[in-house]
Amino acid sequence: MTTTTAQLSLRPPADPTAELPIVPHRRPWRLVAGLAALVLVAQFLHGLAVNPGWDWPTFRAFVFSDSILRAVGVTLQLTAYGTVLGFALGAVIAALRLSGSPILRTIAWTYVWAFRSIPLIVQLVFWFNLAYLYKRIGFGIPFGPSFVSFGTMDLLGALGAAVLGLALHQAAYAAEIIRGGVLAVDAGQLEAAAALGIPRFRQAWRIVLPQAMRGILPNAANEVISLFKGTSIVYVMAIGELFYQAQVIYGRTGRVVPLLMVATAWYVLLTTVLSLVQYRVERYFARGSERTPPPTPWQRLRAAVTEIREKQT
Amino acid sequence: MSSGTAMVEVRGVHKRFGRLEVLRGIDLDVRPGTVTVVLGPSGSGKSTLLRAVNHLEKLDRGYVRVDGELIGYRRVGDKLRELPEREVLKQRTRLGFVFQNFHLFPHLTVLENLVEAPVGALGVPREQARARARELLSRVGLADKADEYPRRLSGGQQQRVAIARALALEPKVLLFDEPTSALDPELVGEVLDVIKDLARTGTTMIVVTHEIGFAREVADTVVFMDGGVVVEQGPPAQVLDAPQHERTRAFLAKVL
Ligand SMILES: Nc1ncnc2c1ncn2[C@@H]1O[C@H](COP(=O)(O)OP(=O)(O)OP(=O)(O)O)[C@@H](O)[C@H]1O
Numbered sequence: 317m318t319t320t321t322a323q324l325s326l327r328p329p330a331d332p333t334a335e336l337p338i339v340p341h342r343r344p345w346r347l348v349a350g351l352a353a354l355v356l357v358a359q360f361l362h363g364l365a366v367n368p369g370w371d372w373p374t375f376r377a378f379v380f381s382d383s384i385l386r387a388v389g390v391t392l393q394l395t396a397y398g399t400v401l402g403f404a405l406g407a408v409i410a411a412l413r414l415s416g417s418p419i420l421r422t423i424a425w426t427y428v429w430a431f432r433s434i435p436l437i438v439q440l441v442f443w444f445n446l447a448y449l450y451k452r453i454g455f456g457i458p459f460g461p462s463f464v465s466f467g468t469m470d471l472l473g474a475l476g477a478a479v480l481g482l483a484l485h486q487a488a489y490a491a492e493i494i495r496g497g498v499l500a501v502d503a504g505q506l507e508a509a510a511a512l513g514i515p516r517f518r519q520a521w522r523i524v525l526p527q528a529m530r531g532i533l534p535n536a537a538n539e540v541i542s543l544f545k546g547t548s549i550v551y552v553m554a555i556g557e558l559f560y561q562a563q564v565i566y567g568r569t570g571r572v573v574p575l576l577m578v579a580t581a582w583y584v585l586l587t588t589v590l591s592l593v594q595y596r597v598e599r600y601f602a603r604g605s606e607r608t609p610p611p612t613p614w615q616r617l618r619a620a621v622t623e624i625r626e627k628q629t
Numbered sequence: 630m631s632s633g634t635a636m637v638e639v640r641g642v643h644k645r646f647g648r649l650e651v652l653r654g655i656d657l658d659v660r661p662g663t664v665t666v667v668l669g670p671s672g673s674g675k676s677t678l679l680r681a682v683n684h685l686e687k688l689d690r691g692y693v694r695v696d697g698e699l700i701g702y703r704r705v706g707d708k709l710r711e712l713p714e715r716e717v718l719k720q721r722t723r724l725g726f727v728f729q730n731f732h733l734f735p736h737l738t739v740l741e742n743l744v745e746a747p748v749g750a751l752g753v754p755r756e757q758a759r760a761r762a763r764e765l766l767s768r769v770g771l772a773d774k775a776d777e778y779p780r781r782l783s784g785g786q787q788q789r790v791a792i793a794r795a796l797a798l799e800p801k802v803l804l805f806d807e808p809t810s811a812l813d814p815e816l817v818g819e820v821l822d823v824i825k826d827l828a829r830t831g832t833t834m835i836v837v838t839h840e841i842g843f844a845r846e847v848a849d850t851v852v853f854m855d856g857g858v859v860v861e862q863g864p865p866a867q868v869l870d871a872p873q874h875e876r877t878r879a880f881l882a883k884v885l
């Protein structure tokens with residue numbers, strides 16, 4: 317009895333179907349659609365290259381010119397200050413809104429309500445014209461004499477007014493994004509931290525925030541990128557950022573399209589860089605969140621290459 | 630301060646959620662080095678009692694003392710005044726709590742999970758905490774998982790890590806809220822083995838569970854709760870094999 321079972325399990329069944337090679341399902345229409353799309357892309361690229369209207373020589377002349385590079389610098393500066401100050405203030409406001417105090421919660425809610433309601437451009441013009449409303453700003457006894465005072469324009473130059481406006485505006489949105497991320501963290505995490513006696517600030521910093529980052533990051537990256545392009549709104553204050561500078565140049569030379577392309581190229585390039593940074597940071601905060609983390613694009617590429625090689629052999 | 634020999638002393642504890650009175654005067658003594666198993670039907674207030682012991686729930690009346698110290702309150706004249714959160718957190722480092730759903734920190738490795746509270750709450754030097762964490766991990770049989778993230782472990786392994794995390798604070802008492810209820814049947818044994826091992830080494834424990842076999846084997850005292858009161862308590866041979874109350878008998882008939 318035992319010998320027969322052993323023999324049976326040793327010899328594979330002589331089923332010819334089990335020996336047949338396996339080939340993947342063919343998808344001819346997918347190939348056709350792909351080729352058609354490629355033709356359209358090729359036509360578009362060809363048009364870009366040969367249509368003289370795009371005026372590539374002018375593009376080349378200006379894309380790395382000093383004035384444009386300086387303007388890119390100003391744009392990056394506005395974005396950096398707006399992001400850092402905006403998210404720092406936003407974190408404080410989110411903390412207030414999540415706090416136990418009804419007064420603080422109401423103040424935070426009102427801030428968000430106000431700065432989401434006022435159009436950014438109105439706010440910017442307001443800060444820019446602060447010097448018109450208050451010529452001097454002084455510090456001293458409220459309603460009494462002031463000890464020191466500054467000319468408003470000295471304290472708050474055009475760039476300062478722009479940064480202030482962008483940061484205050486950004487903070488309202490950042491606060492909601494951070495609050496959303498925090499709310500999405502499982503309540504059991506805080507309970508476990510509390511049961512372990514971990515101090516309050518450390519609970520927030522070490523347990524809640526790193527987990528909230530997963531929810532915060534995609535939205536925060538959206539905000540940074542839209543702020544980056546949104547800085548072009550400060551052209552109303554005649555600040556030499558990228559879009560304003562492009563306008564100045566085409567105002568002088570009359571070559572509108574190539575200069576818009578210059579600005580666009582820089583926006584696209586820098587947005588791409590930001591997207592790559594976002595990918596990296598998101599991966600960092602995703603650690604431990606899945607049983608098997610998805611491969612990086614590099615790993616995926618290598619896997620594809622090995623697969624193709626194996627098929628050929 | 631200390632009255633008598635109890636490690637945990639629960640006296641006249643009342644707790645209501647809105648109109649529902651969940652705990653209606655609980656008295657309980659847990660002697661040092663003993664295991665108390667709490668049984669009872671769903672909704673009888675077992676979790677609420679356990680959470681009240683380490684002040685995850687505030688009390689409406691009554692008090693809890695651990696090793697002679699009032700938990701969550703301070704006596705001021707003829708009132709019990711709630712302690713500031715900072716003080717409560719300090720008290721909780723002397724009580725280990727193991728949750729039904731583990732609640733490990735998913736973004737920290739297993740080792741970091743064990744190091745976080747000793748470093749963050751007690752100010753233990755990091756290196757010392759890490760060495761201790763490794764000891765505890767080998768005690769629960771997971772020395773090789775120190776650098777893994779919790780989500781890559783099986784449920785039973787995660788719960789063993791959670792037990793080790795609670796032990797890392799060297800608590801006076803360990804509280805377990807249905808530690809095996811979220812586990813597949815074949816993983817229950819490995820977690821119960823760890824708890825049995827702790828019982829042998831004289832750790833004071835309160836365990837809420839539905840594992841009657843475990844209660845019979847390990848418990849020094851079995852407490853049967855129903856409707857927010859302790860119906861019956863005593864050694865397992867008495868409560869499980871010769872229950873005095875009809876409600877205990879009915880419950881045991883259902884779960885056995
Ligand atoms: N935070 C809360 N708010 C309102 N009701 C609550 C809250 N926590 C618990 N309850 C109620 O209190 C009662 C007792 O709950 P508890 O979790 O203590 O029961 P249990 O004995 O642990 O039950 P189980 O065996 O199902 O875990 C239940 O009716 C529950 O709905």
Ligand SMILES: [Mg+2]
Pocket residue numbers: 675676677806807
């Ligand atoms: Mg329960």
